[in-house]
Amino acid sequence: MFRRYLHGQKLKFTPERAMMLDAVLRNTGLFEAERLVEELKQLGHRVSRATVYRTLAHLQDAGICRQVFFDNKQSYYEVIAGRQTYDHLICIETGRVIEFSSDKLKQLRDEICREHGFEPLSHQFHVYGISRGAKATSRDDGPVKSTKR
Numbered sequence: 001m002f003r004r005y006l007h008g009q010k011l012k013f014t015p016e017r018a019m020m021l022d023a024v025l026r027n028t029g030l031f032e033a034e035r036l037v038e039e040l041k042q043l044g045h046r047v048s049r050a051t052v053y054r055t056l057a058h059l060q061d062a063g064i065c066r067q068v069f070f071d072n073k074q075s076y077y078e079v080i081a082g083r084q085t086y087d088h089l090i091c092i093e094t095g096r097v098i099e100f101s102s103d104k105l106k107q108l109r110d111e112i113c114r115e116h117g118f119e120p121l122s123h124q125f126h127v128y129g130i131s132r133g134a135k136a137t138s139r140d141d142g143p144v145k146s147t148k149r
Contacts, residue, residue: 001081005062019045020055024065029086029099030076068124087125093134 002021003013023040024031033052040047056077059065064081068088076097078086086099105125113120 002059002062002064005058009058009061011058016047016051017055017058019047020052021059021064024056024059024077025079027077027079030068030078030097032074032076036077087123087127089127089129089131091131091134092128093130096131096133098131 002017006013006017019040023036027036033049033056036056037047037049037052040052056065056067060067060077065077065079068076068078074095086101087105089098089100090096109120109123112118
């Protein structure tokens with residue numbers, strides 16, 4: 001899939017791109033680009049941040065992974081090719097992200113799409129809130145800070 005995309009863009013499937021593809025596909029959940037850089041360096045690969053970000057952009061364009069934003073501070077990536085995609089619960093106090101999958105949500109998505117004559121290819125569902133753990137901490141530390149989204 002990645003080779004076809006690169007060929008269509010008149011780009012080469014280089015050893016660096018092969019290494020990046022392998023590293024990305026090893027991730028089973030959300031991952032950060034910076035963490036990927038560090039993992040590659042720990043494995044002894046010499047890789048620049050620019051190469052990682054550029055290759056992640058190609059992998060997104062090829063439909064292998066997607067970038068997921070939860071706030072303006074941090075973006076994550078997840079592999080979507082050949083894998084079940086997940087929706088997310090995001091705690092605005094702790095930054096904790098819980099991945100989940102719901103057949104009911106997919107059925108509702110499909111029903112809404114049918115009503116509007118739309119064929120769904122994918123979706124992203126994010127719920128922002130305050131987790132149980134953050135509520136417990138806020139009871140001990142005072143009121144919970146609220147941010148509107």
